[in-house]
Amino acid sequence: xxQVNDIxxxxxxxxxxxxxxxxxxxxxxxxxxxxEVVNFAHGxxxxxxxxAVLAFSEALGGSFWPAFLLGCLSIGVVGYLVDAQIMRxxxxxxxxxxxxxxxxxxxxxxxxxxxxxxxxxxSLQTPFTGSLQLAEGLSIGHDRLxxxxxxxxxxxxxxxxxxxxxxxxxxQAASQNQLAAYYMGIRVxxxxxxxxxxxxxxxxxxxxxxxxxxxxxxxxxxxGIKALAGAIVGGFGSIPGALLGCLLIxxxxxxxxxxxxxxxxxxxxxxMLVVLFVRPEGLIVQTFQKKV
Amino acid sequence: xxVLFKTAYNDxxxxxxxxxxxxxxxxxxxxxxxxxxxxQNYYLAELGLLLVYAIAGIGLMILTGxxxxxxxxxxxxxxxxxxxxxxxMAKGVPFSVSLVLTTTLCAIVGMILGxxxxxxxxxxxxxxxxxxxxxxxTLIGEWxxxxxxxxxxxxxSLKIFGVSMTAVWKQYYxxxxxxxxxxxxxxxxxxxxTGRSFLAVRDSELSARSLGVNVEWVKIQxxxxxxxxxxxxxxxxxxxxxxxxxxxxxxxESLKLMLxxxxxxxxxxxxxxxxxxxxxxxxxxxxxxxxxxxxxxxxQAGLEPLLFGLIIVLxxxxxxxxxxxxxxxxxxxxxxxxxxxxxxFVRQKSxxxxxxxx
Numbered sequence: 001x002x003q004v005n006d007i008x009x010x011x012x013x014x015x016x017x018x019x020x021x022x023x024x025x026x027x028x029x030x031x032x033x034x035x036e037v038v039n040f041a042h043g044x045x046x047x048x049x050x051x052a053v054l055a056f057s058e059a060l061g062g063s064f065w066p067a068f069l070l071g072c073l074s075i076g077v078v079g080y081l082v083d084a085q086i087m088r089x090x091x092x093x094x095x096x097x098x099x100x101x102x103x104x105x106x107x108x109x110x111x112x113x114x115x116x117x118x119x120x121x122x123s124l125q126t127p128f129t130g131s132l133q134l135a136e137g138l139s140i141g142h143d144r145l146x147x148x149x150x151x152x153x154x155x156x157x158x159x160x161x162x163x164x165x166x167x168x169x170x171x172q173a174a175s176q177n178q179l180a181a182y183y184m185g186i187r188v189x190x191x192x193x194x195x196x197x198x199x200x201x202x203x204x205x206x207x208x209x210x211x212x213x214x215x216x217x218x219x220x221x222x223x224g225i226k227a228l229a230g231a232i233v234g235g236f237g238s239i240p241g242a243l244l245g246c247l248l249i250x251x252x253x254x255x256x257x258x259x260x261x262x263x264x265x266x267x268x269x270x271x272m273l274v275v276l277f278v279r280p281e282g283l284i285v286q287t288f289q290k291k292v
Numbered sequence: 293x294x295v296l297f298k299t300a301y302n303d304x305x306x307x308x309x310x311x312x313x314x315x316x317x318x319x320x321x322x323x324x325x326x327x328x329x330x331x332q333n334y335y336l337a338e339l340g341l342l343l344v345y346a347i348a349g350i351g352l353m354i355l356t357g358x359x360x361x362x363x364x365x366x367x368x369x370x371x372x373x374x375x376x377x378x379x380x381m382a383k384g385v386p387f388s389v390s391l392v393l394t395t396t397l398c399a400i401v402g403m404i405l406g407x408x409x410x411x412x413x414x415x416x417x418x419x420x421x422x423x424x425x426x427x428x429x430t431l432i433g434e435w436x437x438x439x440x441x442x443x444x445x446x447x448x449s450l451k452i453f454g455v456s457m458t459a460v461w462k463q464y465y466x467x468x469x470x471x472x473x474x475x476x477x478x479x480x481x482x483x484x485x486t487g488r489s490f491l492a493v494r495d496s497e498l499s500a501r502s503l504g505v506n507v508e509w510v511k512i513q514x515x516x517x518x519x520x521x522x523x524x525x526x527x528x529x530x531x532x533x534x535x536x537x538x539x540x541x542x543x544x545e546s547l548k549l550m551l552x553x554x555x556x557x558x559x560x561x562x563x564x565x566x567x568x569x570x571x572x573x574x575x576x577x578x579x580x581x582x583x584x585x586x587x588x589x590x591x592q593a594g595l596e597p598l599l600f601g602l603i604i605v606l607x608x609x610x611x612x613x614x615x616x617x618x619x620x621x622x623x624x625x626x627x628x629x630x631x632x633x634x635x636x637f638v639r640q641k642s643x644x645x646x647x648x649x650x
Contacts (some may be wrong), residue, residue: 040418093608094360096356096558097608097612099362099418100604101604107601110594111595111598115594115598119593218594228419262434263430265430269424272419276408276416
């Protein structure tokens with residue numbers, strides 16, 4: 001049986017994991033709100049981010065923060081280019097083609113990463129090595145704490161960005177009605193590309209922060225699908241909903257793995273399928289279908 | 293260019309209207325029927341596998357190409373079909389009964405899955421099916437007592453009405469029979485109100501709904517039919533593989549099905565068949581490529597998914613209608629000979645079409 005301490009421990013690690021999913025989901029939701037494209041390659045942006053930070057950190061001789069910045073920026077450039085070169089051309093095609101192309105991107109990124117950095121797990125040196133003592137026999141690693149703190153900071157920054165800055169408000173306008181935004185003189189194309197860049201950068205940060213918790217290899221991109229599951233559980237159209245859903249998935253997961261080891265790793269999908277079946281709009285309703 | 297004069301209302305419902313189409317389809321069918329006469333066993337088995345993939349492609353095409361609902365989890369139905377059928381056969385159930393039971397099971401599972409996402413935008417279905425695929429793969433791997441788990445499961449030999457069909461040419465004819473039946477059925481489906489409502493839902497849910505189409509029910513139906521056909525392909529595939537393992541029916545297999553219908557041409561039955569030919573020829577091209585490329589690149593483990601991905605991206609960006617679209621353009625060029633202009637097929641400038649309120 002689980003002791004109280006174990007339960008708290010599982011819950012805290014789950015919370016940190018949920019925050020990591022939330023970080024990835026933030027990028028999904030941003031891109032979805034701006035362009036109605038669900039980017040299935042988002043987990044791969046995260047993986048590329050982790051690899052890029054690793055590569056820069058090796059090139060710079062082990063210093064983490066400059067490598068972190070450079071890595072995230074470079075993945076931001078990748079995200080910008082993906083939109084500006086490819087996604088922009090296929091706007092208006094059937095949504096089926098658009099989903100498929102993002103999945104294809106995922107495969108391309110994964111193969112390329114494997115070819116460049118190899119298929120084995122690598123570890124990244126980070127400054128988050130110690131752990132914080134919460135209570136007697138209960139501690140949380142600095143690496144997990146960093147994820148929680150980063151999530152809180154990023155959500156605050158993004159909130160301020162979208163509600164206070166000219167640029168953020170322009171983004172909101174473009175996501176509500178693209179054509180009207182064009183008429184108001186907003187440069188929608190550039191805006192959308194920048195949204196992609198921001199989304200990719202957030203994913204890269206998530207990747208770099210997750211690196212000490214899960215080693216870096218080409219399969220960590222699949223976490224993106226779990227983040228997607230979390231975002232759906234919460235309701236895809238809203239950032240708070242998506243975050244909440246991800247936290248929920250993160251907390252449920254370790255307990256489900258403990259009680260049902262047979263379906264280890266699949267519990268997030270079970271939760272998602274159940275939620276989709278019972279309440280297809282997600283727990284917090286944000287998007288509405290047009291009614292006739 | 294042949295000008296059609298319609299003299300009866302039923303002319304609108306003909307499968308093949310033009311003489312050229314009749315001749316071409318006739319030639320292909322004759323070729324397929326006569327193939328065992330001049331093909332060696334190895335090539336015949338490969339051709340049979342191609343036919344099976346064409347069936348699976350048509351299954352996915354009905355859902356994704358014709359109804360506009362994306363499924364990344366169709367390999368799961370291949371898996372369910374293959375495993376359910378093999379287990380039933382191993383328990384002594386005859387082929388014909390097992391065929392009916394398995395396709396029914398696939399249809400029911402598909403309809404349940406379709407129901408869960410029928411009220412939402414398309415991408416919920418895409419993700420739900422992906423999750424479903426992962427679940428099915430996990431389940432097949434873990435349910436040792438029924439499926440043999442990762443150790444695998446031997447498929448009983450193919451026997452129909454007590455007649456053994458294990459010879460390569462007999463199995464080939466079984467595949468061919470089912471493919472022709474599925475093609476005919478699918479073509480017929482799209483002449484019926486049910487099939488037409490599929491197309492309406494694909495083009496615009498909003499206008500389909502305002503014309504009185506029950507959008508939710510259409511999605512559920514489409515998912516059920518598609519899952520049943522893919523399950524049928526799974527049954528035939530099981531007899532080709534002769535030994536089943538859960539990881540055969542994974543994400544890569546789903547991507548292969550997706551690749552088939554995108555490259556073949558979304559929204560046409562012919563496209564699924566073109567796609568099956570393409571996917572079957574791809575490994576040949578790949579092994580050729582591996583010899584040509586320098587060893588450093590050619591021997592990389594990720595080459596196959598990389599090429600799959602690249603081909604999909606290139607096709608969607610440059611030829612969204614796939615091989616079928618290219619074939620149409622070539623045909624148009626010859627039919628209208630000196631009048632073909634590139635601008636005949638230039639797409640209109642398109643904007644983001646949204647079906648969402650905010």
